[in-house]
Amino acid sequence: MNDTPQYKVIPDQSELDTMQRDLTFHPSPVTEPETLTKEQVDAYNKDGYVAPLNIFNEEEISDIRAYFDELLEKVIAAGGNSYSISSAHLTYGRVYDLLTHPKIVACVKDVLGENVVGWGSHFFCKMPHDGKAVAWHQDASYWPLTPSKAVTVWLAIDDADVENACVRFVKGSQMFGHMTYRESSPDEHNVLNQTIENPEQYGEIVDDILKAGQMSMHSDLLLHGSNANDSDRRRCGLTLRYASTDVHAGMDWNKKGVLVSGTDPTGHWGNRKRPEQD
Secondary structure (H helix, E strand, O other): OOOOOOOOOOOOHHHHHOOOOOOOOOOOOOOOOOOOOHHHHHHHHHHOEEEEEEOOOHHHHHHHHHHHHHHHHHHHHOOOOOOOOEOHHHOOHHHHHHHOOHHHHHHHHHHHOOOEEEEEEEEEEEOOOOOOEEEEEOHHHOOOEEOOOEEEEEEEOOOEOOOOOOEEEEOOHHHHOOOOOEEOOHHHOEOOOEEOOOHHHHOOEEEOOEOOOEEEEEEOOOOEEEOOOOOOOOEEEEEEEEEEOOOEEOOOHHHHOEEEEOOOOOOOOOOOOOOOOO
C-alpha cells in the first residue's frame, strides 16, 4: 500500500531484553496544569489513568469515524484486518493530525510536562462478535523505551462500554512496576501475546466507559485489557502514544517521533513531517 517503514507492534522479546530499562512509575511533574485540573493530575498519579476527557463533539467525531470507515475498507481490501492499522501517523495525514491535535496534546502535557513527543498510533477495532480479547498487560512490556515516562491516549471512535468490550483498568497497578507475565497461547485468541494472571491482586478493576469523542489517558505501566466483543456493535478506538522527550527509544523507534510540544534538547527523536496522503 505504501513504502513507509513498518515497525513491529510486538517486538522480539530478545531485542527488548538487551536494553537496560527503567520500568518504574514516574508520577507527573506538573504542579500547575493548564487543561486538566489538579485533581485529575493527582488521580493520574494515584490511579494510573484519567478518564473520561471530552475532546471532540458529535459532529467532529462523526467526521473522524467516517474517515476511519473508509480507511478500514481500503486496508481490508488490501489484505489487512481491523487491528492492522498501526504506526498510522507515518502514512496517513489525518492520523498525524490527531496525534498532534492541540486539544489532545494539551492534556498529555499536563501529565508528562512541556517537552513531549508523539510516536505511536494504532487503531484497535473490535468488530461485532470477533472473538478476540486483549489480555491483561502493561504497555511498557512491549516498548523499547526508558525510563517509563510514557502514556497512552485511548480516543473513542465509537461508544465504548461494557457491552461491546471497553478497556478495563486495574486502578493503581502502575505502582507495582514491571510485572511478571506469561506468553499467551493461540487458543486464547489474544490480540497481543502476553498475559498477566490474577489482575485483581494489583487493585480494583474498573471499566473505561467512553462516549465517542471522549478519551482516556493511562500510564505505560498500568495493567489493562479488554474482553472479546460479543455484541452486535463495533468498538473502535485510536490509541495515540506519547513520551517525554528525555525518554530513550531503542530499535529505531525514535524515528517514529513527532515533536508535539516543547523541545527535544538531545535531538534523539525524529520529527516526522505530515504525510501527504489524506
